[in-house]
Amino acid sequence: MTMAPWLRSLPSLTGTAPTPDAEPLPDQPEELFERWIRQAVDAGVAEAHGATLATVDADDIPDARTLILKDLGPGGWAFAGPRASAKAAQLAAHPAAALTFWWPAVLRSVRVRGRVVEASAEDSAADLAARSAAARDGIGPGDWVLWRLVADRVEFWQGSSDRKHLRTIYRRTDDGWQLTSPESENR
Numbered sequence: 041m042t043m044a045p046w047l048r049s050l051p052s053l054t055g056t057a058p059t060p061d062a063e064p065l066p067d068q069p070e071e072l073f074e075r076w077i078r079q080a081v082d083a084g085v086a087e088a089h090g091a092t093l094a095t096v097d098a099d100d101i102p103d104a105r106t107l108i109l110k111d112l113g114p115g116g117w118a119f120a121g122p123r124a125s126a127k128a129a130q131l132a133a134h135p136a137a138a139l140t141f142w143w144p145a146v147l148r149s150v151r152v153r154g155r156v157v158e159a160s161a162e163d164s165a166a167d168l169a170a171r172s173a174a175a176r177d178g179i180g181p182g183d184w185v186l187w188r189l190v191a192d193r194v195e196f197w198q199g200s201s202d203r204k205h206l207r208t209i210y211r212r213t214d215d216g217w218q219l220t221s222p223e224s225e226n227r
């Protein structure tokens with residue numbers, strides 16, 4: 041018994057790529073990310089702030105889970121969770137992570153990777169305070185952590201129905217961001 045034929049029969053890349061931007065690519069990946077996530081929401085993507093966070097455990101084995109992007113600013117891509125969680129232990133031992141987004145309606149995915157820093161106690165408490173009463177239930181201020189992923193590489197992937205997908209990569213350098221112009225790939 042194999043699932044392969046059934047899996048192969050499922051449609052993929054069923055969305056529609058937005059009309060290419062007239063605006064040039066921004067110098068900062070954060071700016072392009074904001075443009076893209078807003079376009080994803082406008083195109084009807086549900087929960088576009090949902091992402092997969094990958095970390096590494098004590099045995100050097102990758103671990104990944106779904107969570108919500110809480111903020112994006114000069115400090116990085118922010119996410120939060122309980123201090124008692126596996127991700128908290130993994131990040132304390134190995135403060136680096138990857139965060140991926142997939143927005144099917146616009147055939148777009150974004151990959152972010154870099155080191156992770158814990159936000160201040162005030163910022164973590166503010167994030168907890170902003171949650172609903174039900175979500176705060178039983179969690180004290182010190183039990184909740186906000187982290188920021190400080191990206192050193194951000195990849196923007198634009199899928200295409202003709203499979204001529206485009207990848208645009210921002211790499212952090214000593215003097216800012218180096219931008220690799222969109223490269224076609226056939227996958």
Ligand SMILES: Cc1cc2nc3c(=O)[nH]c(=O)nc-3n(C[C@H](O)[C@H](O)[C@H](O)COP(=O)(O)O)c2cc1C
Binds near residue numbers: 104121122126128
């Ligand atoms: C849509 C969605 C959003 C989630 N958001 C969060 C979140 O913001 N923070 C969090 O700690 N867990 C969140 N979770 C639960 C995580 O996926 C995961 O089960 C939990 O964080 C425990 O992971 P860990 O044991 O690897 O730390 C979310 C799950 C889903 C499906």
